[in-house]
Amino acid sequence: MKNQSLLHSWSSSAKQLVQPQRSSDVKAKYPAPSTLPFSNDKKANRLLSIDALRGFDMLLIAGGGTFLVLMKDKTGLSWINWIADQLTHPAWHGFTFYDFIFPLFLFLAGVSLPFSLNKGLEMGMNKSDLYRKAFWRMVILIVLGILDKNAPFPFFEPSQIRLGSVLGRIGLAGFVTTLLYLNYSWQKRLTVVGIILILYYAALFLIPVPGYGAGNLTFEGNLVGWIDRTFLPGRLLQKTYDELGLPTQFPAICLTILGAMAGDILRTTWSENRKVITLLLVGIAGIIFGLLWDLHFPINKHLWSSSFICLTAGMAFIFLAGFYLIIDVLKFRKWAFFFMVIGMNSLTVYLSYRFIDFMHTSKLLFGGLYAPPPEPWHEVYQAFGAMLLVWFFLYFLYRNKIFLKV
Template sequence: MEKQKRLLSVDALRGFDMLLISGGGAFLVRLKGTTGLPWIDWIARQLTHPAWNGFTFYDFIFPLFLFTAGIALSYSIQSGISRGINKKELYRKAFRRMLILIVLGILDKNIPLNVFDPAQIRYGTVLGRIGLATFITTLLYLNLSSRQRLYWVAGILIAYCAALFLIPVPGYGAGDLSFEGNLVGWFDRTFMPGRLLQKTYDENALLTQMPAHCLTVLGAFAGDMLQKQKPGYKKLLELSIAGIASIALGLLWSSFFPLNKHLWTSSFILLTAGMAFLFLALFYWITDVHGYRKWAFFFKVIGMNSLVIYLGIRFIDFDYSSKLLFGGWYMHVAEKWQPACNALGALILVWLLLYFLYRKKIFINPHCRKSSVKC
């Protein structure tokens, strides 16, 4: 029972993350300029990505998911070890999961998929990145100690920073972090097959995988913290210290290696990892230390089927369905409010679909066989 309580924090946190992807973000963005409230407009601006350098809250969404994937992976691997599953079998499951996510990612980003024109297929995807990150983290988790994994993260982030500053790019030289002249873009153009997202660059391609998987490694480290036989307040303290330290290091590093999601800079990794530690601490403090659990149900329903809704919003037009079902109601409000009302209706439909799956005990999660509570 105690294990289930701890994992509610993770399900709720993942659900909060997916809420912004599955309609919550669109609702807030469409409120911009309609209320006359500056703080609403500020929130809406936080839900768009910067053009290049800089940071908004929306940049945190994908890193947070990679982090929570690491938490779930920690529980899943520990559960497998306790059931006597050997390393070979754990490797096999992680590899199979990686292949499934890579294939689903390619389908997601290339619909309709033209299999006869591979040069126009985009291979760098969000789901593929999650699959690769969880596979690498599994290998590290099963062969290195917690301290050694932290050394690995430090080594990767330092090496990545050094590479971008020291390796010259043909025509631009070394240390060019512009969109046109950075090492990541040149590496993608030279070695990545298929179509790149920005034609000459793709933030989910090859080289950025190295710093990105560090978030999942750090997430597994957080999962280990939660599984320790310690009082809740001590776990909360450890998570908070890790978060504050990571944010401080990230901000310090950003003084010469800018925060940049497109490049997945080392400073960006540390900042978002620190934020993830603190968000996990907050959710853990509310649901587990203080025992306020009912509020988390809304997020839990989303978090337990995150893969379903990520693909669902790609293949199901919830906006159109919302217009059909709720248009007769919100057509009577001022026109400037109607886009936000439609987005809210779409969000309601998304949640009801996930609630139906929850009631039927249908949980499709890339990290667990049944659900993140029972993995």
């Protein structure tokens, strides 16, 4: 009966989404400038699902899936090999689940922004204060990103410094999204996303690359690589281009802008079921649009193609809907604690995995336990032990309320 009631409520919410409304009703229900009714209940706005989903994402970004990759061809189980393949990037065109991990984090950075920005406004901060805070956060993340990607830092070899970084991209996307969020409605922000993706698509197909011509999407001849080689100083990760370089910043920002729109959906006074349905419908639309665009503009993480952005944004909306439904609506929370511990210290886990050799520590602590199995399995157990060490390190910080934030 409970499930029937839930399904009936979802059905009613879906009808509300598609039924036309009189302009007077819309104006009353969705006041300007945001056109969405938001809740001022701070307790209700604390969503554990966002921390859990961020933790799930960060676990894979920081190498939590390494032991699964290392299990490939060791078990004789085809499904294990399939999972291992999904946790590696394709060589060029194509898509695996691992391609979704960084876009999901960019999206979640946007989901959190409406909560933090509106909290700042409620505390009496003006827009200039919020701009300044977002700007310095961007600067700090860019610096941390450069240190992360170049450790040990080549102080005396500037040509070997890689400027593109994960943290830098997050900082830039957050700053741009902050500017747009504080000044434009969601309709205008969505228009910005559309313009960026279409112009990016047009540029890669219409602007000729010296020696290759226009519309060349090969590894060597694409426009993204030519711009990076020509205008981005320092070391390029892929030699002919850098997937975190200059042109790909523009489509990547769109994920954070769309994430802010998802955050606004979660902040509305709509029923929980309506929020879930809205997130699901938007997600499905994004996936369909991405797959259709893929017919001409291939899904490609290296190029951050427009079809790739639509696909991963759609997936992010659906994952957010699922986590929100299970954790914050249905209140099934115990399983999510493992991920929440990681998600509440995401910057810590990212940097600690870079500068602390958890794999070596795992070998020292647990090497005697996994010595009996065949030697090819040792690396699997070592990686699994490293993941556990990271989690207990973060759990120690969580228990002592130590959180590294920028």
